[in-house]
Amino acid sequence: MSSAQTLVVKIGTSSLTGGGFGQFALSTLAALVETLCMLRQQGHQVVLVSSGAVGIGCRRLHLSDRPKTLAMKQAVAAVGQGRLMRIYDDLFSALNQPIAQVLLTRSDLAQRSRYVNSYRTFRQLLQLGVIPIVNENDTVAVEELKFGDNDTLSALVASLIGAQWLFLLTDVDRLYSADPRSNPGAEPIISIDRQADIQSLKAVAGGQGSAWGTGGMLTKLEAAQIATTAGVRTVITDGRQPQNVVRALAGETVGTQFAPLPQPNRARKRWIVAGLPPAGRLYLDPGATKAILTGGKSLLAAGITRIEGDFEAQDAVVICDTSGTDIARGIVNYNAAELQRILGHRSEDIANILGYAGVDTVVHRDNLVIATDPE
Template structure:
């Protein structure tokens, strides 16, 4: 059985979607059509017998538009204010859309401090486990209203990788605005080739992470490679796939050869706290 075919057997799946995948690029307003497709895709995945967790960006992006600000804020207090407004609005939309398909959903807000503290992390895992047992899809975001520069993840690629390791996920799917990892930046080099499978993340692979940071997001390809380091060392596979078609989620789990697959390589001495306190981290060997 090929590595792709094995994805069909994954039981606990984490899906991360970025801000740029949820909004209209011209206006910055939320794209309800795309959000509905995302919800439908995740619900169908859950209906097939999978545990599903969604890590969703977008709170600050939704908040600054709701407040009538001309652009994404730069100051921490304004970001936190926008998050406080946007998180409630975003969650309200998610819950309404999920309810259309009779699918329960719940909000979980996390800080890096929560994940670094053994007791809090244990409690968070128990919450995830109970929600999944109840058939609920948890919707996770960083708690931007209280996070500061010293205790924030900074990007939801890293957050989704940590969540995957904590809940014992089998697969992390990162939705982004590019087809996967290329040998070079495809926006600048038309000869760049898509890499279908990565068995070992070495400095050569790290060097290929030249994806541009989107205008509304916080992560580029480098943060996705960092996430892959965490996930594959924790014993889970990870796929980077284009969010232009949100049903790519289902295609990945069906074993189709799309995006870039990073193969699991569980380490006996794995401790994800190392990745959060000693970044950047490079896999050796």
């Protein structure tokens, strides 16, 4: 274990709240706070992504069901967020650890200038020895600017700050081949080293986890895919045993661990992964797929067989092989209508087809991030 690493720890609603209405798992939360403070004392930089604002707000307002409308959810989150931070502040203050509240929406990461500003804020807080506590800004986010769940948010934050580790603390000790709560024959999954295996698990993963949370195992697999694509090792483990974070950092076999892809440590490429929600998909022929994966080439129109989505120029797109497997993500230089006209054609034909001189590349290699297993 290196002397100092940057890690993001996400704890879910199911780990924060007890089994019944009005309960709060203070013992779990206290153990988490103690663990994070110990990691700080060891020199690690720590970011906590915490769910629970809506759940705690519901309990504070004596609501028996999770809100269904966006306005109601935002109102309840406003009630719960303050109480959640009050509890964290009390616990961290008892150990003389300063904290900060950071609320994010999707637009904070999608716009390049705001992404850079968010990065600088996180880096300054970490340099000051502060533990940022992050949540989605539920009280102002409109539906199209929401992350959807804090699993995704934590993966994007880990990518944003260039973390080495992402820990997803949940209500099971690791991934299983089936739901261990209903299937006693479920087999544990210790490690996942290939992106293709994440894709396979996503195909069979269930939906929402608990009645109070927004994320099930599918969202955690998607978060692991985002994080590992950005070069962040990801661990899914039991939220009731926060000391598992320390054990994993010490090299012990804990939870389900996802090996990161090797990625260049370039801030712009991390932004493409973390900041830009994909607006479409491009499908490539085998030659273009090989050129992208092994040749380090830019994507040309000639290698594209079809497209999906109504994207604009400079939007992010997912790049797929013929079978539809995700192989990369990048920023596209043409909108969907233009690209539909030039796909399959050589670069020198673009000016004649469109009636004006466009760029030679559809996605330049500087704006392209490989998202699949190295050959």
